[in-house]
Amino acid sequence: MHEVAIMQEAVRLAAEAAGGRRVRTLRLRIGILSGVVPEAIRFAFDVVTRDTLAAGAALEIESVPAVAWCAACAAEFPTADFFSECPRCRTVNGGLRRGREMEIASVELE
Numbered sequence: 001m002h003e004v005a006i007m008q009e010a011v012r013l014a015a016e017a018a019g020g021r022r023v024r025t026l027r028l029r030i031g032i033l034s035g036v037v038p039e040a041i042r043f044a045f046d047v048v049t050r051d052t053l054a055a056g057a058a059l060e061i062e063s064v065p066a067v068a069w070c071a072a073c074a075a076e077f078p079t080a081d082f083f084s085e086c087p088r089c090r091t092v093n094g095g096l097r098r099g100r101e102m103e104i105a106s107v108e109l110e
């Protein structure tokens, strides 16, 4: 389950930023096409924060909708897949502007 490895890294970064203080809230930004499953992330969070400065912290997940970009006409449009047809010029594209991110949005300390 790669969510555990992802959370381990996120919690490590959060603890580093906390500099010895307790983490109250960790906010993540997860793209809908990132391949990361929010339920698995929540489970992994509980496991990897045990006995750390982030133990008992709240986890907030901000879901980022996917936005594609057309290489032919430069239009940006919402999508639900890696490949999609441009609504303006009908070119099929594989370019994504957003939707693949998995990052820390913010860390709130006590």
Ligand SMILES: [Zn+2]
Binding pocket: 070, 071, 072, 073, 074, 075, 086, 087, 088, 089, 090, 091
């Ligand atoms: Zn286009």
